[in-house]
Amino acid sequence: MFSGIHDVDWASLQHAYGSADEVPALLEAMRSPDAEERDRALGDFYSKVHHQGSVYSSTTASLPFLLELAGDPATPDREKVIALLVNIGTEAVGQGDTDYADADFIGSAAFARSHAEAFADFTADADCRVRQAAIPSLGLFLDDADRALAVLQDRSAMSFCLLERLLVTRTTATLTRRLPEIRPAATAWLAGLVRNPLGEPEFRLAALIHQAGCDPEAISDDLVPAAIALLREIADAAPQEQPWPEPPPVTPPADDVPPFVSAAFDDLERADRRYALTTDLLRTLHQSLGARVSQRTDLLTAQLSSPEPGVRLDAIRMTSDLLQAFRGDHSALIRLVAAQLAANNLEVAAEAATLLERHHPIAEPAREALAGRLASHGPDGWTTQRPHLRRLHQKAAMALARLGDARALPSLRVALDSDVDAWLAVEVAGALPQAADQLVPRLHDRLRDADLSEKWPSEANGILSALTRLGDPSALPIVTETLVAAARQQNWDVTRSALTALHALGPAATSALAEIRSVIAVEDTWTRAAAVTTLWAVSGDRDEVMPAALALLETFALREAADVLGRIGPPAAAALPRLRELLTADYDWNRVHAAAAVWDVAGEPEAPAVLDVLLHAWRNNSATGNHVAACLKRMGAAAAPAVPQIRAELARFERGGRFGSISNDETLVRDLTAVLTA
Template sequence: MRSPAELGHVHWHDLTHAHGPAEDVPELIRALYADDDDTVGEAIHELYGTIHHQGTVYPASAPAVPFLAHAVLHAPGRRDALLVLLAVLADHDPQDTESPSWQGSSAAAVCTELARVLPDLLPCLDDAERAVRRAALRVVAAVADRLPAEVRATAERRVDALYATDPVAAVRADALVALDRFGRGAEAFDSPFPEVRLAAAVLAAERSGPPYERRTVDVLAGAGSEPDPGDDEFPWASGVSQEDRLTDLLTRDADAGLTAAARWIAAGDLGARGSRLVRRIAETWRDREPEAVALTLAALPHQRDARAAAHCLTTIGDWIERLPEPGADLRDALYDHARGEDEAAAPALLALVRSRDPRALDLVLRNPGPEALGAAASAFPEAVDRLVPPIRRTLAAGATGNGAIALIGALERCGAAARQAQPELLDCLRTRRAAVVAARRIGRAGIVTPETIALLDDAAGSTDSSLSAAAAVAHHRLTGAADTALRVFEDLLAAPGPVHWHLSGLQPLGSAAAPLLPLIEPMLTARYEWTRMAAAEAHHTVTGSPERAVPVLAALIGPTPVGLRALRALASIGRIPEELRPTLRSFASSPLRLLPATPFAEVHPDEELRTLARTLLARD
């Protein structure tokens, strides 16, 4: 250990942390000895943002370890917090220590320093405060694999004693975890303490991997339903609570996770633990939507307030369209919440609309919010004549931002009836409210008036590149003249910076964009993958030839947003290279979701990926 008097012996100005030179570290360490608890707390907070930042350590981190160890024993307070800081600094995966990045790394240096001072910290295992004992166990666990033989033996004996005799069950559970880091597996499924049983089950599940044994799942489901299982966090989990770690573990095995979630929900869904796990499983695994919706519906009565209920209702709304037929009980529950006036009403109404329950339409017309109107336009195509007037009124009332975008999107689903909204769309363009989507809709509506053309001409000259592109394309759609669009896109494609969204906007121009080919063709080999994808799309659109586009698009196919876009383009072209078939089969058959949800997407990206793959595989 090193006292504050030795801080000047370290060349801190030659070391760095998360924000540059580490010259401020000595001041932060000295502040740990202050009598003012706020000062100490602020210093610890700053150390978390400098020598440790978002899971990363730096050259200044290891030299700080001996000083922090001294502060643990000699500063007036916050012993547990300082011990946790040391453990977090040394946190690492023991399986990674043989990797090339480990040797000589800042992480390795931190572990070396902490292993060196650990003998001085072992008395903290006998501290009268449980929080200090738990934090000390976390320190031991962090470097258990890095200790010299003699220190290891001493530390293991002391941890073993805590496991056998500590009066606090949570401390015993942490000791079990630390013993596991020493390679000491302990059979604790029959422990009288739920915290210990839970720790044992988590360790067993992590060792075996999914699918978990039935006995392990029974313990995870049973002990996990207890109030605050394990009380705080595992000693090695950097910044991750025990509850989050348990959720992560159970998400890896959908059957085990849903079994546990059902038990937790039946026990009252304490802290929304079960319903949160259900949501994670539905987001991670394909085809579990019926079970997820059923369990979330069962959890709904247990929610303590409208905000918690809204989370459950949002989950139901996300997946209800994937059900073969939403049951009457589900739709009645949604209807009851949708009629309310708290924050649970909006997600309930959206879910009710997506269930295509006839009662939803009356509720939407009574309280026409932008998102609900858009969903209703999809769910009730027979009612678009009733939906267009409230959409028009809401747009005319000055809707802006995402609300205006949602309303214009609703018009897209209303077919010919949406032509009535041309005045409101022109006003959006004139006042620059959701002007980009308004310009696109105006171009597709096909209504040509002098006012429309004048507004599009003005918008095509906007300094907002997205608006100028959308307006230029709309101008071409309505007039058939390409001069304005060619001028705008020539400037946009020649400008520095990303241009893929402008390339994607060329599709409506078709062969009229041929003069832009000298700008498009070099982008087929651009470094940025989105640019290559959009250039390939544009090249095929302009030339009608797939020869140059298909190889570029095929090389981008993968379970990524750009890969999905490339696959969509290949499907449109109708040319799928034979060598892509194994990849398509993996997209079609994976039990895991390969793409996450994205905001405002009408179709879940993973569902689109699977559907495209199946459709293409079915082609000869």
């Protein structure tokens, strides 16, 4: 085994973290009798030698030895080694055929293709796990399309397990996209599998979906109804719903791990789970349907109506993807998701609440269902030790709060008073200004106790953000104290958050002017920009603000400076020469902010130049849409030349605006509609 491995100059080869001299030891450890040692070696190989799908010189040099491991029946966990080989080959073939591929990708792709028959042999192995790991290689490494399809057809026999045969249908679509000459034969074969009454409905569904994947442009209106009919067959044959096992009680994260980091890892772990045999199939179907929103909505309606909790849970996630990506009236889907809040399966209910909280700008149809779910177990549900019930309650309370509904307040009080996941309550507290008298004192106490020296983002940022939105003047003293303390420790993140809170208070924060002025000359440019912006909002003294704003126009905080000058308006005319220079800046965002400021300062005479910059930047970078739309709205009738571009944007199915978020897109649509009206 591994003859010649030490003849390779591994130290001269590279992986993600430098020299690859430890690769021989990793390869040796993959055949260790100790399972933990094998898993550790495989994990290290993925993280170093195949880091995030990359291929390095050491990756290519490892392939002969990995293939030797895979071919030895005595190798433990052969399927994992083959899966690694197929993963490397997949990435290499995907990149190796591009114009910008480097030698390592090209070399690995060539190795995979030259050993395609070895992979084909693995698909006939006696071990079903080995066969499953190898089947995807048939769509990628064999260049003889007829031979590849013949092997796939052979591996579709009913004597093989269902999971293998599902992989066969997916691999057939992969093969067809790579070698289009096989499409007629492949699609005809898959169509025959769909019609075969002896096939399991899951297998026929897979054949149907991957037949469409062979030629997405030829998808017919019959696809979704046929898929829904097969889903019903699967549901009819499913056993009666059984309770899912309860996970262990909630345990707090380690002291050195911030709660939001722990929560993010929990979310990632949930996202990787497969809850039903149809999970990947239906994801593939939604991807093939793309912008066919009405057809995808019909499919999701059927998924959300399934008696199988795993199918409904997957459907909630796929609904989330649709809502995030496409505009439209999604109220029917929102109501179907809201109905899942009452599901017996608490994990399904918690997933529904998570969607509604994440997509709260369009969650209004779920308001009463959210309130009813909270009322069913009372505000103490926030602190329950049952993980799914806790997530369900917390996300439902957060969604309801984001809708501005005070019925969420009792749960937020429990969170803030008990300090159980209080950071989540802080996230949404600012959405309930009608409850400022109850929330501000609690936030005040938390802010006073916040550690401003933390290496992680401080809880103070979230608290200050909530106080900003609440806009209650009673918070002024503690916000001012926090500004001074954060600046003293040079915690510029918290300093800027405190300045933002004072900015929201406007002239009501006049008593903090000395503290605001104290940070105008600090070293951190972003903090200086926030201080200048806040000074204008609080004092309105243009004689004091103008020199500082003009100086910022020469820094990388020039966008913030342009915004301040725009708010000052015509009295900021001294800035016009520099602002006009910035209309030709290289960066879209700099040009957009400068153009908006030019309009706000100089008005109608500058309309042609301003529109030219705004519309060009918007075409070039759709994320600028919100800022562009806000300026067009201020321009009124002068924005008339933008009407064709506005109408084109409003006619799109896909969401736009900054970050592609639902909230920003909804704002973009409202602002552009207002521009058309004007």
